[in-house]
Amino acid sequence: MPCMFAYAAAGSRVQFFAVTSRDGAVEATPVSDCLHIDTPLGRIKVVHHTLKVLQAVAAYAPSAPHLPIALGQVSTALTLNGSFLSSVTVFPDFIRKRVNLSQLQGGVLDHRALVAMYRAIGHVRCLNLVRLRGDGGVSLQDDGTTVLHLEPLGLPLGLTGGPAVESEGSLRDAVRGVLTALVVLHEAGYVHRDVRWPNVIRLPAVAAAAAAAASSSSDVYVLIDLEHAAPADCPLDCRRPPYRLPTWPGSRILDPATGRFTCESDLCLVAEALIAHLPFTLSDSGQHLREQLATRKLPTARAALEHAWLQLAAASP
Ligand SMILES: Nc1ncnc2c1ncn2[C@@H]1O[C@H](COP(=O)(O)OP(=O)(O)OP(=O)(O)O)[C@@H](O)[C@H]1O
Ligand SMILES: [Mg+2]
Structure with missing residues (x-):
């Protein structure tokens, strides 16, 4: 409102x-x-x-925005054999996520390692990356589930089956946001491994301005769901289950020689999962960035942010 x-x-x-x-x-x-x-x-x-x-x-x-989970309501996911996997509860200004990391398909980090990662990225105040709320924000329950209190609270994308973004300007803002988050994650020594629209939320400009205590004329996009992350130097061969996630668009995102998921793999996911299946015709410059990311011509997320397409003003058509 x-x-x-x-x-x-x-x-x-x-x-x-x-x-x-x-x-x-x-x-x-x-x-x-x-x-x-x-x-x-x-x-x-x-x-x-x-x-x-x-x-x-x-x-x-x-x-009014349609919220898939009402305030206070719990959305729960179960494993294939019916045991608890994860749940998300929406509170007025944060999300509570419970997850049984030992049951997470393709998950790499255990509770301690996950906490270490959130602490490592928490040192950098990045509006585009989900973070623990306050100093606590994470605990291990007796039943082995990890409980995370996460912020910011945003709007999930592509809710009613429609496209996640409807214009090239919004796509540019979203890709810029996700790459900015990946800079922080990669420079802290981690890869995300699950970059896709359901793991990106949107903060409307007004909410973004309040969160940053500064003015923001455009929406801010935030990369969430770090529970599939891994150390960037993780030696696992991800070409086969369980480390290959079912949501990946094929194995070409992995290092062709070793099957490792690298920082460049996250950039490939930006190209193949975000800059894809668009409801509009992408400009030549946008297509150039997509091609550069998908073919590993840009070595880092920081280098990708320098691309001409992302230098255009926020919310440009
Ligand atoms: N901070 C947030 N703001 C708004 N919605 C959120 C937030 N965090 C999570 N959600 C909603 O809850 C959904 C599930 O959250 P998340 O991706 O972290 O958990 P998950 O158990 O890994 O789910 P999935 O297996 O579907 O990826 C998201 O797709 C989004 O719709
Ligand atoms: Mg998710």
Whole structure:
């Protein structure tokens, strides 16, 4: 919602406000006179304004973001033999994720190693990468499940079966965000291994500005779901199960000689899972970046961010 409605009451006086947030600052604008509920006319006006608020909320409802998991609701995934695998619960300002790492298909990190990774990336404040909430944020339960409290909370992409991004400008913002996250992850010594749209969330510009305590004129895209990550120098041959993830678009993303998943493999996933199946015709420059990433011509995520296509202003068409 572009604003939140509120009222203030003192004694027999009531006033309605629209509360807006811009550039991290919250502002309350009066949307009614100061009404006096000790008079019949004042009480009628209070009812009138209440109905007006309801009318505004009802008019906004069709364009409100659709959230796949309601606040407080738990979405649980089970393993093939029916035991607990993972769950996600949405809280007002964070996500609680429970995961049984020992059951995670293709997972490499155990609890200790996962905690070490979150700590390693936590030293860098990167808006585009999921992070633990606060200093705690991670614990190991008696039943062996890892519980993570993660932020930021964003909007999942491609919810209603539609495309994850609808314009080249949005794709550019998303790819820039994911590559920025990969710079942090790779430079901390880890690979993500599961770059795809369900693991990217969008922070609308207003929320992004509040999170950064700065102005943001465009949406911010955040790479989430680090539970399939691995050390970048992990020697495992990922050409075969269990280390080959079913979501990978073939084995060509792996190092052709060793079958290892490398930092370049993450960049291949950016090309093959994100800059693919688009609902619009991609410009020559965008296609050039895609080809460079897919054929390992760009050695690092940092080098990829220098590409001309990503230098265009945010939200350019
Ligand atoms: N911070 C977040 N903000 C908004 N939605 C989120 C967030 N984290 C997770 N989700 C939602 O929950 C889904 C599952 O989260 P996540 O990918 O971390 O877990 P997962 O168990 O690995 O799921 P999957 O196996 O589908 O990849 C995401 O695809 C997204 O829709
Ligand atoms: Mg996921």
